[in-house]
Amino acid sequence: MVMTQLAASNYRFYRWLIAGAVGIAILLTSLYTRYYQEVSKTEQNQRVLAARITNKLNELLLPAEQQTADTLPLVGQPCESVMPTLRYRAAQNQALRAILLVKNGTIYCSSLFGQRNFVFSNFFPTLVNDKVQMELHPSLVVAKGTPTLVLWTPLDKQESSSGVLNVFNIGLLANFLLEPQEPFAHRVVLNIGERSLEYGQKEITPTSAQSENLQYTAQSAKYPFSISLYGPNATDLALAALPHHIPLALMLSLLAAYVVYLSTANRMSMTYSISHAIAHHEFRVYCQPIINSENGRCAGVETLLRWKNKRQGWISPDVFIPLAEQHDLIIPLTRYLMTTVVENLNLFPQRPSFYISINVAAEHFNTVSIIDDIRHIWLPAEPMASLMLELTERTALSEVQHEQLKTLKEMGIMLAIDDFGTGHSSLSYLKKLSPDVLKIDHGFTAAIGTDAINATVTDTIITLAQRLKLKLVAEGVETEEQAEYLRLRKVNALQGYYFAKPMPIDVFPSWLQQYESRLRATGQQTKPEAGRPKANPSA
DSSP: OOSOHHHHHHHHHHHHHHHHHHHHHHHHHHHHHHHHHHHHHHHHHHHHHHHHHHHHHHHHHHHHHHHHHHGGGGGTTTTHHHHHHHHHHHHOOOSSEEEEEETTTTEETTTTTEEEEEEHHHHHHHHSSSSOOOOEEEOTTTTTTTTEEEEEESSSSTTTSSSSEEOOOOOHHHHHOOOOOTTTOEEEEEEEETTTETTOOOSSSEEEGGGEEEEEEOOOOSSSOEEEEEEEEEHHHHHHHHHHHHHHHHHHHHHHHHHHHHHHHHHHHHHHHHHHHHHTOOOOEEEEEEEETTTEEEEEEEEEEEEETTTEEOOOHHHHHHHHHHHOOOHOOOHHHHHHHTGGGGSSSSSSTTTEEEEETTTTHHTTHHHHHHHIGGGGGOOOOEEEEEEHHHHHHHHHHHHHHHHHHTTOEEEEEEEETTOOHHHHHHHHHHHHHEEOHOOOOOOTTTHHHHHHHHHHHHHHHHHHEEEEEEEESSSSSHHHHHHHOSSSSEEEETTTTOEETTTHHHHHHHHHHHHHHOOOOOOOOOOOOOOOTTT
């Protein structure tokens, strides 16, 4: 067999390799996607939590600040006269513990205790010296030592030693405002200046002591405070959550690998089937007559391969030929065709003027095996008919080596360029390859009488070949108009459904006998079979 068991095993190995690579790629991509999503989700939750706490604290401080604007005119008035107003306004804001009035650096009135006499700078030096607006401060009287938040509003810039001081019971509020959310925030801390207050703690601590495991900090745009979140970083949380996503990612990767494995099965099975078909002679050789345009006689045949698979039925050459080329089976196919033709040489006319044409891919020349095949398959049969190799253009003709062509010429082998005017063909190849025949592509033949541009190209090709003294064969002749057009332009030979469809090689002798008998009887030249219906070109 052409494809050995080792080769088949290699194909299977490559299928598994490709499927495995795709599966692993899908697995890694899925896990990375989930990892990235988890990181983004954690960071987003941290931002949302910090922003929500910041907004709540802003909403808590804003009413007090607005109320302070109404309280500032009371600064300097006797404490006894303003006490009812202070208590009423403090009661309106449940977060407030007390409102203090400060005049000339002295706290002289409190909404809780009335008349006071404390030096403001002794208790709140940063508010006076550093001129800050807000700070965390231990309670001085009520529940002494518990955290409070003080908001200082001076009377004006010139009178910074007089103003209104709002005291908030932040220690109690912190249990509601600063509650963390697991797993992305183990601790939530309020920072004001150099002091911090953490959820669940009853003491104010230095901000510098809160640096470990800091993940995110949100700064208030209106007040001088920030909210910090502490806990594991987003990447650690994403990695910890990754095992939960492995089952789904694994299922997706296995499904993708299975789909890839199945999708390559048809290709592999087809190539394996090609090898099997070659070994078991499943390919059938067909031939299509080539008619001399001057005398109407059959000048030769083009041999073709047809494949009827036992399971899939007839398989188009447009399917198995490209696959054979892709998987290095085109040379065995050509060798099979040549061997079958040699075995049936007795079916063809025994005259040197009759030639048998075989399509050969340029790859066949790369390994120099075409010369060896002719020496070992064609020449030992000592055929009367001539052999013509039609060089197909699925690969660049430049790959064909001049020395090989010279050797073929010495063997008496003719060379034709198939489908000239399409594919890789160019005028430079005519000089390099020195072909004996140019075959006009059926697309140009079909344009005769219908497409002025392609008809002009056809005329150009004909003129070029005649000037270079090359034989011309026109493919795809389907109508009498086309045959007459080409005959008048002295195209040497015609091939197409107008004369005969491709037929099994063993049918050719009877067709040839009938055709030549009819030709002698009628004296007609280059006419289709009498009474034969026109063939469908797409059949």
